[in-house]
Structures are given as C-alpha cells and as structure tokens.
Amino acid sequence: MQKYLNRQWRLASRPIGDIKESDFEYREEVIPHPEDGEILVRSIYLSLDPTNRIWMSDRPQYMPPVELGEVMRGLVVGVVEESKNPKFQPGDLVSGALGWQDYALISPQNLLYLTKLPQPLTVPLTAFLHPLSFIGCTAYFGLLDIGKPQPGETVVVSAASGAVGSLVGQIAKIKGCRVVGITGSDEKCQLLVDELGFDAAINYKTADLIPALAASCPNGIDIYFENVGGEILDAVLTQVNLNARIPLCGLISTYNAQELVPGPYNFGQILMQRVLVQGFIITDYLQQWDVAFRDIGEWLQEEKIKYTQEIVAGLENAPKAILKLFDGDKMGKLIVKISEEP
Amino acid sequence: MQKYLNRQWRLASRPIGDIKESDFEYREEVIPHPEDGEILVRSIYLSLDPTNRIWMSDRPQYMPPVELGEVMRGLVVGVVEESKNPKFQPGDLVSGALGWQDYALISPQNLLYLTKLPQPLTVPLTAFLHPLSFIGCTAYFGLLDIGKPQPGETVVVSAASGAVGSLVGQIAKIKGCRVVGITGSDEKCQLLVDELGFDAAINYKTADLIPALAASCPNGIDIYFENVGGEILDAVLTQVNLNARIPLCGLISTYNAQELVPGPYNFGQILMQRVLVQGFIITDYLQQWDVAFRDIGEWLQEEKIKYTQEIVAGLENAPKAILKLFDGDKMGKLIVKISEEP
Known part of the structure; x- marks a missing residue:
C-alpha cells in the first residue's frame, strides 16, 4: 500500500x-x-x-x-x-x-x-x-583483539542478552573461557545459560552485584566486555584479576543521562591490578571485517553460535x-x- | 652519635x-x-x-x-x-x-x-x-612501552615537577614530542620550561584547566602520563585525540581520600576517542630494568636529562x-x- x-x-x-x-x-x-x-x-x-x-x-x-x-x-x-x-x-x-x-x-x-x-x-x-554485520564484528574484535582470551580465563559480559553481548559470550565459550553474563531478568539469565551455553548469569536488577560476581567468578575476572558502564563497571572492578582487560564497547547506562555521570568509583583498581581499558569503535577494524565474517560464518554453519x-x-x-x-x-x-x- | x-x-x-x-x-x-x-x-x-x-x-x-x-x-x-x-x-x-x-x-x-x-x-x-631507580624506570616504561610516543605528538604529564613527571617530560622531549606539564605553582611552571625544556606548563591551582590545555595543546593530546587523577584527568579527557594513550602511573589526588572518589566524569571519551588506559606498576618490568638504566645512564652522561x-x-x-x-x-x-x- x-x-x-x-x-x-x-x-x-x-x-x-x-x-x-x-x-x-x-x-x-x-x-x-x-x-x-x-x-x-x-x-x-x-x-x-x-x-x-x-x-x-x-x-x-x-x-x-x-x-x-x-x-x-x-x-x-x-x-x-x-x-x-x-x-x-x-x-x-x-x-x-x-x-x-x-x-x-x-x-x-x-x-x-x-x-x-x-x-x-x-x-x-x-x-x-x-552476526554477519558490524554487530558480529564488534563482539569478535572487542573480545579477541582487545580481550585476548586464553583458555580457562573468566570472561564477564554486560548487556549479555543484547545483540553484541550474546555473541561475545558464545565466542568466549568457543575460546575455552568461563563465561558469566549480566542481564536484566531471570528469564534472560536462564536463556543465557540454557540456550547460549553461558556458565552463569546474573540478574543485575535483583542481585547484590559484588557478592554475585564473586560467587560466579571464583577465580576472579580476566576480561570484562563492557557495554553498560555505571554501577556494573564499578562492581566488576572490585573483582578484576591482575592484568585484566576491559574492551570498552558501550556505555549504554549513560547515553540518556542529562548530566555528567561520574566515572567508576573504583577507578583506582585499574592502577592496582594493572588493568587495560581500551575504547573501540568497530569501524576502526573495517579492513579486517572479512576475517570476522569468515570465522563467524563457520561458527554459524557448525551451530557453535546462535542468535x-x-x-x-x-x-x-x-x-x-x-x-x-x-x-x-x-x-x-x-x-x-x-x-x-x- | x-x-x-x-x-x-x-x-x-x-x-x-x-x-x-x-x-x-x-x-x-x-x-x-x-x-x-x-x-x-x-x-x-x-x-x-x-x-x-x-x-x-x-x-x-x-x-x-x-x-x-x-x-x-x-x-x-x-x-x-x-x-x-x-x-x-x-x-x-x-x-x-x-x-x-x-x-x-x-x-x-x-x-x-x-x-x-x-x-x-x-x-x-x-x-x-x-633517575637510576624504580622512579626512572617508571617514567621510562610508562612513557615508552605504554605511551609509545611518536615524534610530533603531544604529551601531557601531571605532577610534572615531581620525581617521575619531570623525567617523563624530558624523555618525551628526547623522543621529539611537544611536552606540556601540569604542576602546582608558577615557580615550578617556569622551572619546567626554563630548566627542563618543557614546551609549556600549566599551574592547575590558578588556571582554568580545559581552556589552558586547549591553548597549550593546539593539536590535541596524544599521550597523558597520569600521576594524579581527579579533576585533572577529567579535563585532559576533553582534549584527547583519537587513539590517545594514558599510562596510569598514579592517582595521588585520591590516596588520602576517606571516601570513594568518583572516576572521571568524561569516562565516555575513552570510548568515543578509542583511548587506551593502562595501569602499571614498575615491578612488572623488573626483567627489563637494565635496558632503562642503560638508556637513562647515557642520557645523564649526555646531559639530556636533569634531575x-x-x-x-x-x-x-x-x-x-x-x-x-x-x-x-x-x-x-x-x-x-x-x-x-x-
């Protein structure tokens, strides 16, 4: 019409x-x-x-x-x-x-x-x-190029049931990591674990974040894939391991703010634990997108990732x-x- | 006695x-x-x-x-x-x-x-x-290994008249950078420029930081060697270039705080400008200290750095x-x- x-x-x-x-x-x-x-x-x-x-x-x-x-x-x-x-x-x-x-x-x-x-x-x-768009590339390069996951490491991802987060968690599983997702409902938590293979998930709306992270990440946090900012980042910083990496992909909790939002109160942990924080925008990787699409395409064929x-x-x-x-x-x-x- | x-x-x-x-x-x-x-x-x-x-x-x-x-x-x-x-x-x-x-x-x-x-x-x-202690190594590895200065880039260092900062600025000059120091008195500002060869210096106690940085760094800031934290970091974040690097060496403004101090309000700039923030402690570089001592020793002999x-x-x-x-x-x-x- x-x-x-x-x-x-x-x-x-x-x-x-x-x-x-x-x-x-x-x-x-x-x-x-x-x-x-x-x-x-x-x-x-x-x-x-x-x-x-x-x-x-x-x-x-x-x-x-x-x-x-x-x-x-x-x-x-x-x-x-x-x-x-x-x-x-x-x-x-x-x-x-x-x-x-x-x-x-x-x-x-x-x-x-x-x-x-x-x-x-x-x-x-x-x-x-x-998965075969800039979204997939964002998960791929943020996790692999900045996060550099090693088998056995613990990866936490926020907005874990979102478009990027859900792929990050699954790619981290492919790389042999323990994966913990943070999301906003019990239903989504269950879906992350049952359907997408996350090891654990935390409902940030009901959980006491620091003890919940400590319980889900008994060996600390090696990589935090950050989509959110605010209180979640602050809680994660209390649990990061030495030489942790934080690919900074998004700060959705701050986008609608009308006033300046304070940065993480636990910023000092970046120093104490020698953390790497790296902001990135996926267009920076434009020349390498075909590499990501090749790998993600294979994982889709092999049904190693779902979306x-x-x-x-x-x-x-x-x-x-x-x-x-x-x-x-x-x-x-x-x-x-x-x-x-x- | x-x-x-x-x-x-x-x-x-x-x-x-x-x-x-x-x-x-x-x-x-x-x-x-x-x-x-x-x-x-x-x-x-x-x-x-x-x-x-x-x-x-x-x-x-x-x-x-x-x-x-x-x-x-x-x-x-x-x-x-x-x-x-x-x-x-x-x-x-x-x-x-x-x-x-x-x-x-x-x-x-x-x-x-x-x-x-x-x-x-x-x-x-x-x-x-x-210069020939962990202090010299801190300036050397923080600036060179994390900051990776290129000739013509602009380096800002806080606590610039301090033990580490004064060396950072001089090493950055050796590497061909424009160097701006932030310190706490006009007298120290003058000393940085006249004695240590800094291109400019800002008295954070009297200057309006953001316009002062903008004026001293007409091409933006490529490297910020961070010793201080707090408001100075926040001001610097407004002026960072794309792909800027922030070696995070110290946060002296927060050490005496009795309550948690908010992180930088302009934290989002780390994302927008794809900034790298890397905390480090000099003991991490212990195996390479002799490299730093060799270079710093030469610069001392050649009178390229003063302390x-x-x-x-x-x-x-x-x-x-x-x-x-x-x-x-x-x-x-x-x-x-x-x-x-x-």
Whole structure:
C-alpha cells in the first residue's frame, strides 16, 4: 500500500534524557528514481542499536551526528529495485546505512558504503544485521583483539542478552573461557545459560552485584566486555584479576543521562591490578571485517553460535521500538521489518 | 652519635585521610650484627614516594601493605658495614627496600632484593634513588612501552615537577614530542620550561584547566602520563585525540581520600576517542630494568636529562618530610639524608 510513497522518519529534535517518539518526524515523499550511476534500494529490515542514541545527540562522538531534519541513520538490508549502475542488478541484496525509510537512492560515491550480500543466501537475511554485520564484528574484535582470551580465563559480559553481548559470550565459550553474563531478568539469565551455553548469569536488577560476581567468578575476572558502564563497571572492578582487560564497547547506562555521570568509583583498581581499558569503535577494524565474517560464518554453519532476534513489524513502529533498547525489555537483536523479503 | 643505636620509624596506625606524623612510632634498637650469610647495611639516603601512602593503607594494592608495628618500608641507598657473606664486602654500596631505619640486617634470601651499585660512582649517589631507580624506570616504561610516543605528538604529564613527571617530560622531549606539564605553582611552571625544556606548563591551582590545555595543546593530546587523577584527568579527557594513550602511573589526588572518589566524569571519551588506559606498576618490568638504566645512564652522561632533588636532613624528620609529597610543596625527588656518604 506504500508502493508510491517513500515513508521516512526524520530526526525532529535531539533527545533530552530518554528518547521520545516525538523526537522523530514522519514524512512521506515520492519514491525517487535513479539517474546515471545511481541505484534504488527497497528497505527490508532495519537494525536498531544503542549507538543510534549517540548519533541523535550532538555530544562528541565517533562519526558526525545525524542533523536535525535528516532521515534517521540506520543499518538496513534491502533489495535493489532499479539500477542505472552496471555493478548492481535488480534483485541484488545489499546492506548499508540506508536510514529509516522505505526506499533509498544511492549515488555512485555512496555505493562504496554499500555491501552486496552473497546470493543465494545460506543464512537468513536478518543474519546480515546481526552476526554477519558490524554487530558480529564488534563482539569478535572487542573480545579477541582487545580481550585476548586464553583458555580457562573468566570472561564477564554486560548487556549479555543484547545483540553484541550474546555473541561475545558464545565466542568466549568457543575460546575455552568461563563465561558469566549480566542481564536484566531471570528469564534472560536462564536463556543465557540454557540456550547460549553461558556458565552463569546474573540478574543485575535483583542481585547484590559484588557478592554475585564473586560467587560466579571464583577465580576472579580476566576480561570484562563492557557495554553498560555505571554501577556494573564499578562492581566488576572490585573483582578484576591482575592484568585484566576491559574492551570498552558501550556505555549504554549513560547515553540518556542529562548530566555528567561520574566515572567508576573504583577507578583506582585499574592502577592496582594493572588493568587495560581500551575504547573501540568497530569501524576502526573495517579492513579486517572479512576475517570476522569468515570465522563467524563457520561458527554459524557448525551451530557453535546462535542468535536471537526480536523483529518488530512496520517502519511506522520504529520510533516506539527503539525505546526497547533502553528499558531492558528485549532479547537479542532488535530489528524492524519494513517490507517483505523477495 | 647514633653509633650504638638503630633508630627506626615503625607504622603505628593506618592514616585516615592525610598522613599524620603520629602514624609513625619512633623506636631505638641495638644495632644488630650479621651471622652466617648475612650483611649489615648502614642507610645513607631514604627515598620518600607517593606510593608509600598506599603501603600504609590496607586497601587493595599491588604488594602487601606494611603491617602495623613493622619498620616503615622505603627504598634506601646504603653502604655495607659488616659482611658474613662472600658476595659483599664492607664499603660496597647497595640499594634496596631497607626501610626507615639507620641499619638493616639482610638475610641471605633477602639479598636477592638488594642491588649492588657500580663502583667507583660516575653519578651522585642520590641518582640511584631517582633517575637510576624504580622512579626512572617508571617514567621510562610508562612513557615508552605504554605511551609509545611518536615524534610530533603531544604529551601531557601531571605532577610534572615531581620525581617521575619531570623525567617523563624530558624523555618525551628526547623522543621529539611537544611536552606540556601540569604542576602546582608558577615557580615550578617556569622551572619546567626554563630548566627542563618543557614546551609549556600549566599551574592547575590558578588556571582554568580545559581552556589552558586547549591553548597549550593546539593539536590535541596524544599521550597523558597520569600521576594524579581527579579533576585533572577529567579535563585532559576533553582534549584527547583519537587513539590517545594514558599510562596510569598514579592517582595521588585520591590516596588520602576517606571516601570513594568518583572516576572521571568524561569516562565516555575513552570510548568515543578509542583511548587506551593502562595501569602499571614498575615491578612488572623488573626483567627489563637494565635496558632503562642503560638508556637513562647515557642520557645523564649526555646531559639530556636533569634531575632535581629536595634533600631533608635527618631520619628523625622523615614523618614530617613525607607530608610534602601531598601538599604540593616540593620539587623533584624527595629524599631524606640519614647518614654521611663514605
């Protein structure tokens, strides 16, 4: 029914504190058509990620923020509908930052940022928004390149049932580590242990974190894959081993804060235990993504890693769906289905 | 006049907040004499260092704390007075953790922790408590191994007029960096620039730190050698470049705190700018100290590095002298002279 319209969500205002649905403005435009060298892509699935919150703000960040009035930025997998570029044919599946809209017109220079997916598909299309996307790479390089896990070491991951965290834990298991996840409900804890093979899981909403960590990590913590910040980081710092590594992937607990949030009170432990803290953004590893995709692809084939997704139907629901990232009320990768797969 | 007595300062109580002189207890003992395999060392110079404050507490730390009632731990250079060990002769100069006392009896197993100094001396004896001690190694490995300075990069060092900081800045200059020191008086600022070759210096007591750093570091900060913590770290984090490195050597601003101190409010910059923060303790580099001593020894000969020292006369004044480490009222290395050089 939206065949002749390109529905879009544009950034209307920079969120103050929590994202509100009214921070997005709905627009309908005429579907554009490609001119020489351009292609038109129809969006199928849209990825919603905590880092979207950063792009919506104008705080110092790792790429330019989304400007007010611009189509909201987001990773999409889609299908080429029309092509005036010899490198793409209608029916090609692609992924890229096409934004929160039904259709994206891609100029020749922006084609560089578009990835053609291997066809025929051997995995579900949504895998290209999760284990075989920047999400999978984030888990892979943060854990392996910065964390450098050794067999027998203990790895703790926060936001463990999230898109990145759930992969981190499973890759750490493949590498022979003891893995403890921190998440926000007993149900998710059980899923981490029963379905994803974590050794233990902690519900941060009900547990007394320090004794819970001490009990789950009897040999201390060697690697803490950090997605959250705040109190969880502080508790972990009390339990880190000598020469522990903390890949700093995200600080979701602080993204909605309206005032400066204090850093960890146990910052001194970084000195005492000679801890390495390394912030990273996955685009820094762009040249090596194919290595990650090769390994993760193999693990998927061998069923050594699983991924869970929550798929919300309808582009119209994207502004409401993104709130789920911050209220702890989701499991795995959050995806909006925009249109049907070919 | 103390010929027949071994004066000692023992730890009487763990400081609450600032160190008080009454945290030490004065004792006089009979000078011991060595038995088989032992040696007796007379203390000449005692090193006072911020890390002493950590040893006096029972917080989690990198070596066992000094027990209440024990002779206070401290690095000393001294001379062998009596020896019942064929490896040492009276007159040999040594350095080691002999403690706050006139004489130390060293058992054969503890001889491992004693370093025999090269004789005849080619540098003043006090150099073995400063550039040619763990202090010099701390500056050397923290800056070079963790900081990895490249020519043209900007290095900021806090507690820049202190024993470690003043060496860090000079080594960074040798490596071709722009060097900015942060210290606590205009007089010290001038000394850093005029005497030690720093490019700029900031008086943190009077400057508005963020604009002062921005002005002194027009190309941003690539390396921050951290001795202090607190507000200075927070200000620096606003100015760090992509892939900056922060060797975390000390957090002197927090050592006397009676309550937990918040970590840096700008902790998120570690993520956004992909900063590396690495805590280190110089004993981790023990196997490589000779490399540092070789380089630093050469730089001393070539007069590429200078060192300033403040020497307080008399072991009896050690408990008062150590307070200078925390009130910002000293320049360079703080040393207590216990007895005459041979």
